[in-house]
Amino acid sequence: MGNKEKGKQSRRKFLQNIGVAGVGAISAPAILFTACSSSSDKKTKVLTPDNKLIEIDSENGLAIDTTDKSYLNKIGREGIPGKKFVMVIDLGKCRNERKCMKACQSEHQLKPEQHHLNVLEMENPSSGQTYFMPKLCQHCDNPPCVTVCPVDATFKRQDGIVLVDNERCIGCRFCIAACPYSARTFNWTEPRDSEEYKDITYNMELNVPQKKGTVTKCAFSADRIREGKLPYCNSACPNGVYYFGDANEDLVTNGTTKETVRLSKLLKQNSAYTLMPELGTQPSVYYLPARENS
């Protein structure tokens, strides 16, 4: 009898406990969800008295600190809706001035031997003529680097840009091995001027401050694009090599002359090509071939 009662009691207790656990399991995520979704997604841009552009929440009028880390992480992951960024590189115009590389390295806190963008000297095997080819991350639509990342540190955004989150990166360098364009580089040592950069909030779109033991790569200057400006390399080029724009608009703008042209026309009229199309990576960077004797 006593034994039976004991068993009953424990079953009742067990059922009670299940009930409590169930209610907890349902309500906890609900509370979390409401807490997370309390800030609305509608943002308005306003100008502060000291001429700084900030975003405020439209509904409750709260200012968003654009240097806030969680905010930077959020926008860095999400990207810009409705856009698909592309770059066109006119090889016929490149004179190896290397200003694009310098601008890139100074903005991304890179050492001279580290390249997000490198200008290579190429040779036409039949004529022996040489030409210069700026090579950067191709921001593939089918990115092999993202496939192999075990920790979701490198990812693709809705606007087509492939970025690296160096706070998630564990430095395994699988992505470096997977990239057919050798577009990625590794911080083997302390990054350049790391002392100066140490107090800056990490901005995923700029990938600064760089961190030792993590991978870094071209970000299509995602931070500049957000402001409606052309990438650093494009603006620095004196020869009009780079075009940058939105494929959804079918418009690209030249970094030097600021001339805007139709993307489809530019690609068709100049028989544009992409690097290693046979791999099926579908790059977002197009090259216009170097003309003979140009």
Place this chain on the structure above:
Amino acid sequence: MNKKFYILFTLVCLSFSLIAQESWEVIAEENDNLSIIMFDEELELSGQIIYDNSCKSCHGNPEKADFSKMLPEPGDIASESFQNQTDGSLHYKIRIGRGAMPKFEDALDSEEVWNLVAYIRSFNKNYIQKKPNLEGIVIPKFSLALSFDENIDKLVVKTIGDDNNPMSEVELKAYIKGSFGNYLLGKTLTNEMGIGYFNVDAKMPGDAEGKLEVIVKARKGYGSAKTMQKMIMVQPSTFESAIKGRHLWSTAKQAPIWLKVTFFFTIISIWLMILYVVFGLKKLKKYS
């Protein structure tokens, strides 16, 4: 023979480049052109922004002479060779361009070019701005009305003067606003009805409603007008996110179904196998 030819060729090239460097003729009318607005700090600041975006890559930092090594030399804007030129000459050269110097006429407004001139002049302490003689000159005032004719795929711009009459011979430029720059649809003069037409490519992608943002700039003499408007001109288009769908490179949430099935199947079967072995071992112990 070959060597001689090369030397001769280089000499010819050099002489050409020297000639090119020395003479950049500016039409007298353009040379005497003056800004009707006085240069002030505000204009200089907006000029500086344009300079940093569009000019700095070749002309370098002003007063530092760190311009690009090109032939002919781009030169430093603070140098005498720049400052000795008239305002009109600078304005003309920025607009028209030559050789490696791009033509900025279509990328920048006339006012924006004047802002650049104001910025260039800010490096010259001895500069005194010349004012144009506006006596007897009427500055035309007019407004613009935009519409789109679907039947002929043309943007129709009508210029209406102060007296509500159409104004003819107004220089019009129409642009489509892009993310990083404005795409030039064309340039034209208004006819006697005060109307100018621009062809619009029906294949151009618009937004979800088929709207494009049009910018029209008009100029006649010293008078100018500018208008911006979003208009339905092309077929509506929808844009897909670049990460839509299931891909091998997607996040775990968007991973392909076959991958998820294989993954969970493998994990579950391995666990089942382990459990089977563990329970088997336990049973073994009981019997012994």
